Amino acid sequence: MKTLVTGGAGFIGSAVVPTLQKEGHDVYVYDNLSFGSRDFIDINDDHFYLGDIRDKAAVDKAIGEIKPDMIVHLAAIHFIPYCNEHPFEAADTNIRGTMNILSAAEKLPELKKFFFASTAAVYPIYDDAVSEEHEVHPLDIYGLSKLTGEHLCKRFNLETGIDTIVCRFFNAFGPNETNPHLIPEIEKQLREGKRTINLGNLTPKRDFIHTHDMANAVRLLLNLKDVGYDTFNLGRGIEYSVVEIVEAFERQLNEKIKIEVDPARVRKVERQHLLADVSKLKKVAGWEPVWGIDEGIKNLIDNWG
Ligand SMILES: NC(=O)c1ccc[n+]([C@@H]2O[C@H](COP(=O)([O-])OP(=O)(O)OC[C@H]3O[C@@H](n4cnc5c(N)ncnc54)[C@H](O)[C@@H]3O)[C@@H](O)[C@H]2O)c1
Numbered sequence: 001m002k003t004l005v006t007g008g009a010g011f012i013g014s015a016v017v018p019t020l021q022k023e024g025h026d027v028y029v030y031d032n033l034s035f036g037s038r039d040f041i042d043i044n045d046d047h048f049y050l051g052d053i054r055d056k057a058a059v060d061k062a063i064g065e066i067k068p069d070m071i072v073h074l075a076a077i078h079f080i081p082y083c084n085e086h087p088f089e090a091a092d093t094n095i096r097g098t099m100n101i102l103s104a105a106e107k108l109p110e111l112k113k114f115f116f117a118s119t120a121a122v123y124p125i126y127d128d129a130v131s132e133e134h135e136v137h138p139l140d141i142y143g144l145s146k147l148t149g150e151h152l153c154k155r156f157n158l159e160t161g162i163d164t165i166v167c168r169f170f171n172a173f174g175p176n177e178t179n180p181h182l183i184p185e186i187e188k189q190l191r192e193g194k195r196t197i198n199l200g201n202l203t204p205k206r207d208f209i210h211t212h213d214m215a216n217a218v219r220l221l222l223n224l225k226d227v228g229y230d231t232f233n234l235g236r237g238i239e240y241s242v243v244e245i246v247e248a249f250e251r252q253l254n255e256k257i258k259i260e261v262d263p264a265r266v267r268k269v270e271r272q273h274l275l276a277d278v279s280k281l282k283k284v285a286g287w288e289p290v291w292g293i294d295e296g297i298k299n300l301i302d303n304w305g
Helices: 013-022 056-066 080-085 087-106 141-160 182-191 211-223 242-253 279-285 293-302
Strands: 002-006 026-031 048-050 070-073 113-119 163-169 171-173 196-199 208-210 229-234 258-261
Touching (some): 013 211, 056 087, 080 087, 080 141, 087 113, 087 141, 141 229, 171 211, 182 242, 208 293, 211 229, 229 279, 242 258, 242 293
Parallel strands (some): 070 113, 163 229, 196 258
């Protein structure tokens, strides 16, 4: 099974690629290394394509050469503050880039499955767990670009009949983080020796899921037969506030950590909750998360070196 992972050298890709390799997939990666790194994955030069998904000719050439049986499309710009500051770049990468990948995929008679990494940011603010049935209504350019990607995937499935899976990722955590999200920011300050750390909003809760559990879900979803077009949430199903994440670090370090609110980091508009209902993924794919927050944070600290 030849499987192409776009963005495979990134944070989540660095967990997905080895998981699929272990499962026996012959994995190819297409990545421009703008955020990712080749050091995150073990891939031969003849299986790695350095290229931009916005470059249609390069995408057509690579996909035409590889002729994958499956495509896992992870490449995107996704750090929300960066997307807000660079809306055209985000839209160009996440929409035009996805159109290029889909257009090359349409020409592959052997393609069996297309997997698209979408996001929880397609949902508006809800106070309870969100299921795939909840209405979508993105609040920012990132969520909007990903929702457009979902619509493009739907059209792709209607036109080709190829099984197409849209997976809405919630907040990933784990090794090889490429963007300054909450957990790497806490790590950075703690690694500098600080035990009073500066953070922004403390009360918002997020559904943190370890990248190893995510990779396992991707693996199981790729094994599903006769999917047609379907959408799955991928989160842990538990939400943690910023304070609770810092407390998990305290437990693992066995040290007290003080938090100071830095007004420059406080977001004026902020969701208070973002929690996934993952019952569909569990039921349909037989997926169960195994990494808890304490275990995941312990693993990060163990690798500080
Ligand atoms: N990390 C999260 O919490 C999270 C949450 C929801 C959805 N997602 C989605 O999951 C996917 C992977 O995210 P990630 O956290 O691993 O991010 P990441 O930035 O680490 O990975 C994206 C990869 O795509 C590559 N890339 C970016 N622009 C490209 C371009 N124009 N051409 C080719 N390659 C390009 C980067 O070099 C990187 O290796 C993305 O689609 C993202 O939107 C992530």
